[in-house]
Amino acid sequence: MAVVLRMLVRRVLLLIPLLLGVILFVFIIMRFSTSKPEYAYFEGQNPTPQQIHQFQVSNGLLDPLPVRYVRFVGQLLHGDMGTSVLTHAPVLKSVTTALPLTLQLTFLGLLVAVVLAVIFGVTAALFRDRWPDQLIRVVSLVGVAAPGFWLALLMIQYLAVDQGWFPTSGYVNPADSFSGWLRSMALPALSLSLPVAAQLTRIIRTSMVEELDKDYVRTAIGSGLHPVVVVGRNVLRNALINPLTVLGLRVGYLLGGAVVTETIYSLPGMGQLMITAVKDGDPAVVQGVVLTIATGFVVVNLVVDVLYLLVNPRLRSAT
Template identity: 60%
Template structure:
């Protein structure tokens, strides 16, 4: 337990440095945006003198390091700036949109994990037989299918043609959980399938490697129940999939941006699209930074889960 706490504290201690690096990267990249904040704020009818005065008043002419440290200071107070007129705090817009993206990501992650375990464990337990071949084909097909294309196909087949599920929109789960699930299931499945397919291959490979180890043969030879053996094998085999799973959350978050647009969901994807098309640097900066920080936190959590699942990786 002491080793786990030491490694956990080490993982958590480097998180602020990674977040600082992300803020610097996002800030610097978006400074090269062709969008003119003065033009967006004052409108196309503003004179050159008015734009210059706006830039001077808002510190847009200051050196890049000065603007970055001002941005960090505002960030410590959860101030991400304001959107272009009609002006609204970016933090408020994100606070409204992020819960939906988080719901979509978590539901997609749940579906992906369930499918990956089902396919991967089935393939490993029936190695080189027809169930294994069948799950391999499904995995390869799932990896090859883009999420946005799958989303469009699901809309055409299950929403437009058969009218089983809605084409899009959003229902608050607190108001109607069934309605929420109906609106979220198609986008969640669209996100989950490619992730589930890639994870299933990892689960199958890790399971096969563990099943070939000496301790499994010894346990089986001593008459230990098969269910007990498989449970131990699965726990040891989850180290690599759990590590990769943290990276796949980043894919789910980024994929949600496109999927939300296809299914007309008012999440972070809508904010990024709105900010990009409207030249709203503050809105794009705030949403991208939020997604990047969440991605870092999730990867740290995934590292901690690996430490919990397999004590062998604690020997550092």
């Protein structure tokens, strides 16, 4: 446990310059954006050059870039992401309103992806080079190659429009109706999770095959242990160590993919918030959304690294 705590402290300290770099990257990218807050603020009006200059001065838009960056970091340390030039609402409030739905979608997508990957990955390894393995490998290859937005459109057409099993769009709050919430989130979570499930299936299958070929498996089965016990207690646990590291990167993909999926299914999450801000020319909101997703990606990978250390005793001993 002391080793885990030392690694956790070290990774948290390394997280600080990494987050500062992420903030700097997002900040610079938004400064080169064609969306100008002064024009978005006066949209539909006919402002004079003096009014535009006054807006730029009052909001610090004419200050040097390093000064604006330091001021922005200071605002973030105080929990201030800025203010929307259109709604005049704090960006943090908009983000905290939209973030829960994105987290719900990401969690459901992760859950579906892990369950499908474990089932099909283990099945393919146990039936290696037979027809179940060949079928699963072909289907997983198609899942890896298929774009998520294309799968989402197909599901809307066949499962929502043609069959009527699910709504085509919209969101139901779980506090109002849990079954309605599941129906509204089923297609988005499934279309988000299938590419990740296909990738994890191939990785789990490869790890399972490597573990099944090791001597301790043959020894355990030869000594009289039931193969189901050996696979469930030893092989599966050891085989899931490598996919766990890949899962951390895939969670970041799920967070980013949720932005596109929410737009397709008209879900009022971070995706809709960012797309609306991009169309309306509200860079403060875009900056807040991108920064939140990037920070979430970094934190998730930190958690996965700690979990990897906990489940891998050899790495813990080496550390």
